[in-house]
Amino acid sequence: MNLYDSVRHSELEDASLTNRDLDTYRSCKTCPTCSNSIFRDTGDSFQLELQGNKTPQAFKKGQTLFVEGGPSFGMYCIGEGNIKVSKLSPDGKESIVRIASQGSLLGHRSVFANEPYMASAISIADSKVCFLDKEHVLDMVEKQPGVALRILKVIAKDLGVSENKLADFSQKNVRERVAGLLIYLSQNFGNQTDDGLRLEIKLTRDEMASIVGTATETLIRFLSEFKEEGLIVQDKKIIIIKNMAQLETYSQGEV
Numbered sequence: 001m002n003l004y005d006s007v008r009h010s011e012l013e014d015a016s017l018t019n020r021d022l023d024t025y026r027s028c029k030t031c032p033t034c035s036n037s038i039f040r041d042t043g044d045s046f047q048l049e050l051q052g053n054k055t056p057q058a059f060k061k062g063q064t065l066f067v068e069g070g071p072s073f074g075m076y077c078i079g080e081g082n083i084k085v086s087k088l089s090p091d092g093k094e095s096i097v098r099i100a101s102q103g104s105l106l107g108h109r110s111v112f113a114n115e116p117y118m119a120s121a122i123s124i125a126d127s128k129v130c131f132l133d134k135e136h137v138l139d140m141v142e143k144q145p146g147v148a149l150r151i152l153k154v155i156a157k158d159l160g161v162s163e164n165k166l167a168d169f170s171q172k173n174v175r176e177r178v179a180g181l182l183i184y185l186s187q188n189f190g191n192q193t194d195d196g197l198r199l200e201i202k203l204t205r206d207e208m209a210s211i212v213g214t215a216t217e218t219l220i221r222f223l224s225e226f227k228e229e230g231l232i233v234q235d236k237k238i239i240i241i242k243n244m245a246q247l248e249t250y251s252q253g254e255v
Helices: 003-014 020-025 044-053 108-113 134-143 145-171 174-189 205-212 216-228 244-251
Strands: 054-059 064-066 074-080 083-088 094-100 120-123 127-133 190-193 196-199 232-235 238-241
Touching: 020 054, 020 127, 044 054, 044 127, 044 134, 074 108, 074 134, 094 145, 094 205, 108 134, 108 145, 127 134, 134 145, 145 174, 174 190, 174 196, 174 205, 174 216, 174 238, 174 244, 205 216, 216 232
Parallel strands: none
Antiparallel strands: 054 127, 064 120, 074 127, 083 094, 083 120, 190 196, 196 238, 232 238
8 A cells, every 4th residue: 555545545444434523414404505505406316325425534733644745535514613735845845836725626627637636635623524436526617607617717717726826925015914814814714803813723833834934933033023023912822913915914014
């Protein structure tokens, strides 16, 4: 058994369906992401076929869904939790491409390109996902043009995000990128409270630095500056945004 097979085998064992919490995800109709699912509005016969061909799985924080360079066995739909998608440089340094959350697809591009996974996917919070075998996915899109169109839209959106990130790296300095990261996290994981906009996601400083493409020490310095200016505060590992307007000003390169 090679590295990729052993990783997948061990994760499948850890993601045993004996977990009762996975019952909600056995049917797309009872999944919390149903309203945003690419499989919404499909008929009962399709839903039954899909239910028989998908595998709900539970991943604990730190567990790997798939490995960069490994064969693309299929794609994943996230029902709950957060997954980081990252690539390794030749010297072994991690670069986080994106943070995928509830309703996101993973591995779909590799499935349709018939290529190995081009990045690794690691759970950064206890997560529940549904795995769809590659052969079934390809057969499914032939039978369901509506599903194929939605997957195409997802791929197009992912491409737009990648293009914007590339532009940020080439056009924005580190302060602007750090401010932009906080804004992005607030839009996707923010929860308005009496104390401010609370980011309900726990990223290490190394992970945040990887996302914006800078050294961890540099990221910490800018976060400290933002705290001194009263733009953010911290509640243990959670960041609370107090002044979104100023962060937006910084992200646009305005002083």
